[in-house]
Amino acid sequence: MTDESAQKRWTRRGLLGGAFASALAAGGLTFGGFSFASEKAERLPAEADVVVVGSGIAGLSAAVAAREAGAKRVLLLEKGPLAGGHSIYSSGSISVVSRKLQGPKGFQDSPEIFARDSYAFGDNCGDLEILERIGAESESALRWLSSMGVRFGGLFTARAETRPRCVSSYGNSAGRSYVLALMTRADALGVDVLLEADLRALDRVPDDSGWRLGVRLSDLPVLQYLRARAVVLAAGGFGACREMRMKVMPELDPQMQTSANPFGTLWENREATAAELARNAGGFWKEGFGLQLLPYWGGRLIDYAGGDIFITLRGRRFIDEGLAWNKISAAVLRQPEKEIWVITDSASRKSATLGLKIANGFVKKSDTVEEMAAGMGIPAAVLKETLDTYNRAARTGFDPEFGKTIFTQTLDHPPYYWGRERIFVHTSFDGIATDREARVIDERGIPIPGLYAAGEFAGGIFGRDRLGGAGISNCLVMGRAAGRNAALF
Helix, strand or coil, rough: CCHHHHHHHHCCCCCCCCCHHHHHHHCCCCCCCCCCCCCCCCCCCHHHHHHEECCCCHHHHHHHHHHHCCCCEEEEEECCEEHHHHHCCCCEEEECHHHHHHHHHHHCCHHHHHHHHHHHHCCCEEEEEEEHHHHHHHHHHHHHHHCCCCCCCCECCCCCCCCEEEECCCCHHHHHHHHHHHHHHHHHCEEEEEECEEEEEEECCCCCEEEEEEECCCCCCCCCEEEEEEEEEECCCCCCCCCHHHHHHCCCCCCCCCCCCCCCCCCCCCCCCCHHHHHHHHCCEEECCCCEEEEEECCCCCCCCCCCEEEEECCCEEECCCCCHHHHHHHHHHCCCEEEEEECCCCCCCCHHHHHHHHHCCEEEEEEEEHHHHHHHHCHHHHHHHHHHHHHHHHHHHCCCCCCCCCCCCCCCEEEEEECCCCCEEEEEEECCEECEEECCCCCCEEEEEEEEEEECCCCCCEEEEEEEEHHHHHHHHHHHHHHHHHHH
């Protein structure tokens, strides 16, 4: 089955018409090759072996894994008008524990080390058993994705990682390439998908033979129902649900955008219905872990520490750029303008968004410090002093201003790339409780029969922060586990 034929089944007619297309283009995301010929469904099937809720990387992984494990009818429900969820906007870093990849570079790693690193970075309150499983099965998940045609670059050290353990795909949207690969595989396996299908009811069948789901299709006023032997909830986090996130972080600006919708122009899930349904079904809600904030759709071009510099709008550094995103974000939000400049140069390894950001004017390119300073409205002498001081620290490995210890280069290789940055909501860490088999559990830790969850919908896995690249690894590994176990239930 080709990518094009898969896309026909996973999109709805007219989706990219008018303002929606303009918004996607403004965000730097295009869908070349898509054919928008599908009609939105008006009826549910009466039953399915496995129903998956959500079509991001976790949901798609679950749907594919369920079919591969023998489930005859797998139905995927997507609340939005386009498959892929927030995953299509991802920069695509994937954490992988791999002797084959890391060994030749002289780095020792293991699932236990990955779990300990993640646990420590998350303020020592994540789930060690699940973290260890993610590390143990990350290489297998990477091979699985590679078997679908995804090609990856070399290893790099993502932000906050202790060693090189991240890879990413090529192209101008790595997350999109993962989604398309999984969509194509799901289509080849015969996974059924319904777009604009909003889960509104979830109850155990009285004879304990499965689940009864109530779904609202598009704008139809009456719920339709189906039965499923098992259900996988992969509906994503609540970063776009302002009511929930303000309960978690009341100090946030209610209008702050998410990293999946940086301009507020795209469709996003602003309700948390699935979370409420999971709790009503007996699932325990793990809370107290908060949100991850980060600078996202502006001058920041690299996904590792040591190759860029963060400065105030007046041209001075204000923080160690290698700190955790939440610490950096808090410092940015303390700035009067709540915005900063980010600078890198030609020597850094930039993300695939470079061309898109330049084309859209979010990133500028300058041949000299003086030209860059003029574009920023900063005195050239101030910016030159800031860069000279930083470069001296990078050469010696000692930063007397902020104690930075991670340097990969000096910033003196023109041309320079620079742009403004502001803070976005990126990830929510609270969510429904699961065990290492991706089973939803109650407050006593007892699994709820036939109910699974994966991806950002599952809470408390990482604690209060997450290593770079570990999010997609979680979606792949635990999504596969959820789908496989649901098929075998």
